[in-house]
Amino acid sequence: MPGSSAAPARVNDFTIRFANVNGSGSASANSLILKAICRMGVPVVGKNFFPSNIQGLPAWYEIRVTRAGWRARGASVDLLVAMNAETYARDLADVAPGGWLVYDSSWPQELLHSRADVQALGVPLAELCTEHFEGGRTRTLMKNVMYAGVLAALVDLDPAVLRGLLDESFARQQRLRDTNVRALETGYQWARAHWSCPLPLRVERMEATRGQVLIDGNTAAALGCLYAGATVGAWYPITPSTSLMDAFRGFCAQYRVDPATGRHDYVILQAEDELAAIGIVIGAAWNGARAFTPTSGPGISLMQEFLGLAYYAEVPAVIFDVQRVGPSTGMPTRTQQCDLLACAWASHGDTRHVLLFPDSPAECFTMAVQAFDLAERLQTPVFVLSDLDIGMNDWLTPELTWDDGYRPDRGKLLSAEQVAALTTKFHRYLDPDGDGIPYRTLPGVSPKAAYFTRGSGHNRLGAYTEDSAEYQDVMDRLARKFRTAATLVPPALSDGQGASLGLVSFGSCDAPVREALAELRAGGLAIDYLRVRAFPFGTEVEEFLAAHAALFVVEQNRDAQLRSLLTLATAVDKRRLFSILHYDGLPMRARCIVDGVRAVLAEGVQA
Amino acid sequence: MSFLPKPKVAHPGLPLNALGLNRRDYEGVMSTLCAGCGHDSVTAAIVQACFELELPPHNVVKFSGIGCSSKTTAYFVAGAHGFNAVHGRMPSIASGAHAANRHLHSIGVSGDGDSLSIGLGQLAHVIRRNPRMLYLIENNGVYGLTKGQFSASADVGTRSRRGDVNEQRPLDPVLLALALGAPFVARGFSGDREQLVPLLKAGLSSGGFALIDVLSPCVTFNDHEGSTKSYAYVREHREAPVALDYIAPRRAIEASYAAGEVLPVTLHDGSRVLLRKLEPDYDPTDRTRAAAFVQERALANEYVTGLIYMEPERRDFHTRHNTADAALNALPFARLCPGAGKLAEILREFR
Numbered sequence: 001m002p003g004s005s006a007a008p009a010r011v012n013d014f015t016i017r018f019a020n021v022n023g024s025g026s027a028s029a030n031s032l033i034l035k036a037i038c039r040m041g042v043p044v045v046g047k048n049f050f051p052s053n054i055q056g057l058p059a060w061y062e063i064r065v066t067r068a069g070w071r072a073r074g075a076s077v078d079l080l081v082a083m084n085a086e087t088y089a090r091d092l093a094d095v096a097p098g099g100w101l102v103y104d105s106s107w108p109q110e111l112l113h114s115r116a117d118v119q120a121l122g123v124p125l126a127e128l129c130t131e132h133f134e135g136g137r138t139r140t141l142m143k144n145v146m147y148a149g150v151l152a153a154l155v156d157l158d159p160a161v162l163r164g165l166l167d168e169s170f171a172r173q174q175r176l177r178d179t180n181v182r183a184l185e186t187g188y189q190w191a192r193a194h195w196s197c198p199l200p201l202r203v204e205r206m207e208a209t210r211g212q213v214l215i216d217g218n219t220a221a222a223l224g225c226l227y228a229g230a231t232v233g234a235w236y237p238i239t240p241s242t243s244l245m246d247a248f249r250g251f252c253a254q255y256r257v258d259p260a261t262g263r264h265d266y267v268i269l270q271a272e273d274e275l276a277a278i279g280i281v282i283g284a285a286w287n288g289a290r291a292f293t294p295t296s297g298p299g300i301s302l303m304q305e306f307l308g309l310a311y312y313a314e315v316p317a318v319i320f321d322v323q324r325v326g327p328s329t330g331m332p333t334r335t336q337q338c339d340l341l342a343c344a345w346a347s348h349g350d351t352r353h354v355l356l357f358p359d360s361p362a363e364c365f366t367m368a369v370q371a372f373d374l375a376e377r378l379q380t381p382v383f384v385l386s387d388l389d390i391g392m393n394d395w396l397t398p399e400l401t402w403d404d405g406y407r408p409d410r411g412k413l414l415s416a417e418q419v420a421a422l423t424t425k426f427h428r429y430l431d432p433d434g435d436g437i438p439y440r441t442l443p444g445v446s447p448k449a450a451y452f453t454r455g456s457g458h459n460r461l462g463a464y465t466e467d468s469a470e471y472q473d474v475m476d477r478l479a480r481k482f483r484t485a486a487t488l489v490p491p492a493l494s495d496g497q498g499a500s501l502g503l504v505s506f507g508s509c510d511a512p513v514r515e516a517l518a519e520l521r522a523g524g525l526a527i528d529y530l531r532v533r534a535f536p537f538g539t540e541v542e543e544f545l546a547a548h549a550a551l552f553v554v555e556q557n558r559d560a561q562l563r564s565l566l567t568l569a570t571a572v573d574k575r576r577l578f579s580i581l582h583y584d585g586l587p588m589r590a591r592c593i594v595d596g597v598r599a600v601l602a603e604g605v606q607a
Numbered sequence: 608m609s610f611l612p613k614p615k616v617a618h619p620g621l622p623l624n625a626l627g628l629n630r631r632d633y634e635g636v637m638s639t640l641c642a643g644c645g646h647d648s649v650t651a652a653i654v655q656a657c658f659e660l661e662l663p664p665h666n667v668v669k670f671s672g673i674g675c676s677s678k679t680t681a682y683f684v685a686g687a688h689g690f691n692a693v694h695g696r697m698p699s700i701a702s703g704a705h706a707a708n709r710h711l712h713s714i715g716v717s718g719d720g721d722s723l724s725i726g727l728g729q730l731a732h733v734i735r736r737n738p739r740m741l742y743l744i745e746n747n748g749v750y751g752l753t754k755g756q757f758s759a760s761a762d763v764g765t766r767s768r769r770g771d772v773n774e775q776r777p778l779d780p781v782l783l784a785l786a787l788g789a790p791f792v793a794r795g796f797s798g799d800r801e802q803l804v805p806l807l808k809a810g811l812s813s814g815g816f817a818l819i820d821v822l823s824p825c826v827t828f829n830d831h832e833g834s835t836k837s838y839a840y841v842r843e844h845r846e847a848p849v850a851l852d853y854i855a856p857r858r859a860i861e862a863s864y865a866a867g868e869v870l871p872v873t874l875h876d877g878s879r880v881l882l883r884k885l886e887p888d889y890d891p892t893d894r895t896r897a898a899a900f901v902q903e904r905a906l907a908n909e910y911v912t913g914l915i916y917m918e919p920e921r922r923d924f925h926t927r928h929n930t931a932d933a934a935l936n937a938l939p940f941a942r943l944c945p946g947a948g949k950l951a952e953i954l955r956e957f958r
Binding site: 020023038039213214215219223226227228229231232234251255256258261262263264265266267269271272273275276277278279280281282283284285286288289291305306399400401402403404406407408424441442443444445446449450451453454456457522527593 | 954
């Protein structure tokens with residue numbers, strides 16, 4: 001019997017993995033469990049590992065219960081819910097020694113009982129579903145809810161919390177609600193009748209999730225677009241960015257439709273490809289609308305030419321790159337941080353772009369708003385480099401807040417009144433303020449405001465030129481503008497007390513890095529941490545690099561792209577930068593960093 | 608040399624339009640195209656059309672891609688903003704700009720290389736989106752700036768100046784636009800301003816996507832014997848089934864027409880066009896038959912010119928999107944941002 005296990009109790013600190021079949025309806029059951037744990041006040045991490053497929057291929061979902069509030073993926077699998085016969089063998093192999101495995105015992109599975117150090121628990125889900133429900137589809141779907149009930153008994157989830165969640169989900173579908181509750185209860189009661197519940201792995205109420213929400217980065221970014229006042233969104237569907245536009249569309253339908261007339265205060269355009277998507281964004285932003293496009297690596301590749309135009313002609317644009325595994329089509333449903341260089345230097349010729357690196361859905365929200373401000377302030381494309389892990393997984397996030405005093409920074413955009421007050425002809429590319437940022441005007445304001453936008457050589461007046469000095473004059477000002485950008489982007493955040501060892505990272509690595517640092521520091525290692533939040537780098541990055549004798553650079557790509565960016569854009573000696581790289585497409589674990597740091601130190605690196 | 612300064616001296620006797628502007632106020636900088644280039648005549652026709660339509664120059668926006676034709680947006684309406692985009696991708700820039708402000712008069716100028724080769728996809732999809740926009744293809748069958756390669760509109764059997772013969776079938780933008788559902792399709796000839804100016808005016812007033820394919824000979828690379836895009840060839844091989852007269856809003860129809868001979872159509876802005884049938888059986892509101900007619904005449908080596916098809920009732924871009932009347936770029940922030948209170952409400956769903 002499970003309860004009789006000699007394993008020490010692990011309260012609020014374990015990982016459950018669900019092995020499912022894609023498209024079988026398991027996502028809602030898994031999310032139900034995630035939310036229930038969160039509502040019991042216990043911090044959780046949810047990670048979805050899904051295939052590039054609509055139905056049939058294996059999919060996994062992991063829930064880490066973490067009383068310490070870590071945000072990274074769990075270190076091991078302690079309890080596995082094996083719902084996919086096709087992956088039984090590898091699922092069983094993945095369970096940590098001393099762990100448990102739950103499966104559908106409607107059919108005997110000798111294999112699952114073959115590990116002496118793993119206790120397999122069979123529950124006849126299919127039989128129970130046949131007994132309690134009518135219709136093939138219902139039986140399949142209710143199997144998921146039923147295993148949620150089984151799990152609730154095993155890890156001691158509060159059934160009232162689960163029922164409450166079902167009540168909310170099916171508030172307007174009473175019959176569906178009743179069916180779900182029945183499936184949940186059946187699983188729960190069966191487990192309690194047959195096993196001694198709970199397991200030593202169990203959830204105990206805490207008060208650690210108050211004021212927090214479970215939200216994914218794409219939804220949070222879409223909220224940022226809504227709140228920043230974006231009115232034009234253009235896109236071409238691509239995993240894993242699609243849900244960003246879906247969410248924006250949903251929010252607009254709710255908050256951007258005139259209730260009296262039904263008219264829309266937004267336009268969402270599904271373009272024919274990413275080239276057109278970024279073209280639409282550039283056209284709209286050139287004409288004064290806040291415009292954005294969500295995409296991923298392949299889209300970035302296609303947008304290159306237009307991005308160079310926007311850089312050189314100085315047109316704002318906001319691009320969300322929800323990074324996925326490359327190169328080429330790569331693995332569309334796996335995560336990586338592999339587009340840094342492609343975005344930083346997007347397009348031919350001398351170009352440089354502003355990049356923002358959110359570490360979580362919370363920063364997807366705030367940085368979305370900052371991206372629009374920066375794009376208009378700097379009159380240039382701004383990339384928000386999120387990734388699939390942040391974009392598509394639900395993260396426990398402090399409730400997003402909004403300051404009603406916020407006003408969009410439209411930058412140096414001349415109003416109709418300012419144009420009217422001009423005593424000389426308007427010229428587009430002058431630099432009267434010395435920060436490299438020129439003034440711009442919108443069409444339709446005044447014949448005095450007109451100028452010609454072009455990607456061909458132009459002088460500071462905006463006229464076509466092939467004159468060397470005139471061309472260089474504009475290019476030098478653009479370089480000056482980029483130096484200004486370094487003073488406006490969100491600064492890197494550091495944590496440390498002047499150790500001689502440093503660690504530099506960014507984006508979704510922050511979660512495992514923080515956990516790894518805690519372990520390393522607990523082990524007596526003095527190490528400081530810098531989380532880079534934008535490119536170009538501010539002086540604080542240069543200072544941090546200079547102040548540390550040896551630095552670990554942690555990132556999720558093969559070619560150490562952040563390290564490259566650091567060596568190219570700062571004075572750091574690259575021999576002092578040690579890469580810790582993770583690029584298998586799954587979210588990074590803290591272990592990878594702890595081991596990586598120790599391995600380098602073991603080689604005798606002098607800190 | 609950056610550009611040629613253009614002397615801006617207007618004859619005091621030049622007629623003024625209702626805005627108090629003369630024709631020259633609708634000009635742009637000096638053209639740098641070859642002397643005699645068909646595109647310069649198209650530019651002059653655009654200047655005349657905008658002047659006669661009395662468009663406030665700053666309410667015009669000009670879009671173009673890359674190529675000789677795309678340079679011309681600098682040569683008209685200097686008081687308008689212009690956007691010279693990347694090769695073949697002007698339609699997406701124009702679509703975005705139109706999304707941001709529906710009240711401007713968009714004029715896109717492209718060429719056969721820009722629209723029919725590198726930009727064919729963008730052209731097809733902007734037609735499907737149907738923004739209110741006049742879209743000109745200055746069609747000369749060759750790439751001029753790269754010295755005379757065939758474009759996708761070169762006819763089979765056309766001989767290049769170097770002596771190569773084209774064997775690939777041409778793309779006809781008129782047939783393409785008809786197939787893709789453009790609500791206004793016409794063909795002009797840069798050598799016939801009398802026909803072109805009313806087409807431009809009607810296109811600008813049509814309320815949707817108006818495509819005009821303008822045969823515009825390249826005097827340097829494609830005006831020789833053996834070309835089907837030369838001045839001489841086009842003059843000899845064109846026919847118009849319909850003559851179009853443009854009548855400004857609130858202007859009375861002055862000419863008298865025999866009953867049944869003329870089809871009056873009211874356009875989006877209240878102006879009207881009178882369509883006079885020159886070909887008795889031709890119906891410019893029948894898309895399928897218009898396409899058949901163009902194809903039949905092409906087999907007989909004839910270009911069909913003038914208004915070819917018109918569908919005034921098509922739902923345009925903003926009607927389909929149900930966009931607010933006010934330009935999106937002018938909506939007050941308070942109307943766009945739901946505020947802190949609503950955010951808390953939204954987040955309740957995520958607890």
